[in-house]
Amino acid sequence: MTREDCRDEESNLAREIKRIGFSCTRCGDCCRPGAGDDNLVMVFPREIRAISEFSGLEATDIAEPYPDTVTLPGDRTVTFGRALRRFYGDCRFLSGSSCLVYPVRPSICRTYPFMLEGSELRIYPCRGLGKPISREDAVRIARDLLTRRAEEEEEIRRIQAVFPTIPPGPGRYLVDGEGVCMQ
Numbered sequence: 001m002t003r004e005d006c007r008d009e010e011s012n013l014a015r016e017i018k019r020i021g022f023s024c025t026r027c028g029d030c031c032r033p034g035a036g037d038d039n040l041v042m043v044f045p046r047e048i049r050a051i052s053e054f055s056g057l058e059a060t061d062i063a064e065p066y067p068d069t070v071t072l073p074g075d076r077t078v079t080f081g082r083a084l085r086r087f088y089g090d091c092r093f094l095s096g097s098s099c100l101v102y103p104v105r106p107s108i109c110r111t112y113p114f115m116l117e118g119s120e121l122r123i124y125p126c127r128g129l130g131k132p133i134s135r136e137d138a139v140r141i142a143r144d145l146l147t148r149r150a151e152e153e154e155e156i157r158r159i160q161a162v163f164p165t166i167p168p169g170p171g172r173y174l175v176d177g178e179g180v181c182m183q
Contacts, residue, residue: 009119013142014135016121017114022141023131028097030112030126033089041084041091042066043106044151045178048082050104051093061085062092065174065183075170079183080159082176107148116145 033039043051048059055062063082070078084106085092093100099109108115113126123129158177165180166173172183 014138018138031091031094
């Protein structure tokens with residue numbers, strides 16, 4: 001994809017987001033179960049590190065293995081990636097209706113209720129939809145969506161590269177773009 005194509009895609013996404021409209025109401029509903037999805041937030045290793053540096057928490061207090069697994073021959077179970085921890089269904093960093101790590105929140109949180117599936121813009125239920133949004137904020141969300149998609153694609157390539165290094169024999173493993181570890 002050329003730079004011009006990327007600028008066009010960003011511009012088209014921003015235009016669509018502006019047309020739809022969005023302004024965060026700071027209700028915190030997206031951080032609780034029942035907000036139109038399961039509020040499961042996949043996080044990249046760099047996002048976990050940023051939250052750890054900001055909060056002083058250990059990585060294991062921030063994220064846990066993604067709940068879905070794949071069973072491989074040899075009685076091996078594999079989880080791909082991590083998700084933010086939740087307590088009683090709520091995001092671990094929700095306090096009232098505020099995010100305790102707002103300045104370093106994961107990219108998926110910065111773009112909610114918008115998501116990209118390939119090149120298709122998906123919109124999830126949210127109280128802030130339909131409200132006016134500035135062009136600058138629409139462009140920022142569009143840029144963040146495209147950045148996240150590129151990061152997801154890169155993470156998939158890294159996982160594919162380390163996947164063959166999963167040891168033979170029984171065990172539970174977590175695989176992300178930084179390698180394979182035993183759970």
